[in-house]
Amino acid sequence: MAARTKAGRAPSVERVRGTRDILADDMRRHRAVEEAAWATARRYGFTEIATPVFEFTEVFARTLGETSDIVTKEMYTFDDRSGDSVTLRPEFTAGVARAFISNGLRQQVPLKFFCRGPMFRYERPQKGRLRQFHQVDVEILGVAEPLADVEVIALGADFLAGLDLADKVKLELNTLGDAETRKAYRTKLLAYFADHRGKLSGDSLNRIESNPLRVLDSKDEGDREIVARAPRITDGLNDASKRYFDALLDGLHVAGVAYEINPRLVRGLDYYCHAAFEFTTQALGAQGTVLAGGRYDGLIEMMGGTPTPGTGWAAGVERLAMLIAETEPEVRPIAVVPVGAALEGPVLELAQRLRRAGFTVDMGYSGTLAKRMRRADRIGAAAAVIIGEDEIDRDAATVRDMASGEQREIALASLEHHLERYRGKADGR
């Protein structure tokens, strides 16, 4: 008797909770999102790198904040066979910062990196919230000037606009100030909340202990009232932080990026400062954040590197894939079809000839002419190249345009030339 899960199915066919198989249609959308991000990043002068999917646990535990939810209850952490504690990455930035230090990249600053790949977080699954999900990510390392934030935010805006999501998404922006500002603000905020302790929700009372700034974006009705009258960080910025924020706003204006200042926007991770921003949508329910990031000047130092400023963002590929319009396959294949099994040999030879010439070619494995034509139709072939005894005798092929149904006999010698018109072209049925 095979082992069974509690659900009663053989575990070998059960997906792990919060994971999914990305099948053809989804994969096309997934790729469309990734490629749009990469294409935009490239235009901004970024280069693509890849860091490991897992790191020593310390890399994340130290940088994300010992008390953050991600570290305390959401990481996939385990000991490998040598007894080292490793963790499947829950986010990109810490790994990129680690790579920056490990590879001595300090010398090559400023650096602009693009990454993509899977992330792992043990959360309760929901639409747009998976245990394995994918992100595209962009980081600028070694630039303290707000111009880097402007560039990174403009890149995000262009990326989303390129996906045709400009209307579905809005940019919210805030500043967290520098360390001095944040410390002073924290004290002020704590004092304010202490005065209103009785009226805060239980969740928020807990947050006061762990991350008081988080109370600011509570969804509880009662909390919101109190938060609305709470002191704002933007009112208590020290000179440096104020100058920084003003320059950022100016830069966005010049770059033509529309934003909305949200004084309640905060970050869950400890290493953020100054710029904090999110592109959000109403279309995905509770999981409305589609791209988020900010500045993390202290991170690399915190990890033991020479102090190096950084800024960047990550975007959820699955969330964006749900928002974009249907995508069409980019190439339609050419179907080669033998009339009768006896001609499969010569047709295979022809298929290989065309493939090596750069055409996308599909060949059925069995069946009558009608069946093979049906298959050609179903895979969206642009044209069918039909070869029967008659064609063989004349050293030719019959080429059928699948959209119009028109057929022409073409000499084998000039077949590639004739098929040029179907290369990488959608026929618009």
Next chain:
RNA sequence: GCGGGUGUAGCUCAGCUGGUUAGAGCGCCAGAUUGUGGAUCUGGAGGUCACGGGUUCGAGACCCGUCACUCGCCCCA
């Protein structure tokens, strides 16, 4: 981690207050059409009714538990 909803064919769903071999549409396969796809018609395959237990003469329907998905909270991309 907390609260609510849902779970019937590959997909979308029907199945009335528990009653004989569980249905439809789409899709799939085959044929009408032995050198021609998309349309139409005909036929066919496909279901431990999420899983386990209970109530009952009898459960897809009712009860309990589990699992998964989903909505909100939490968290966050």
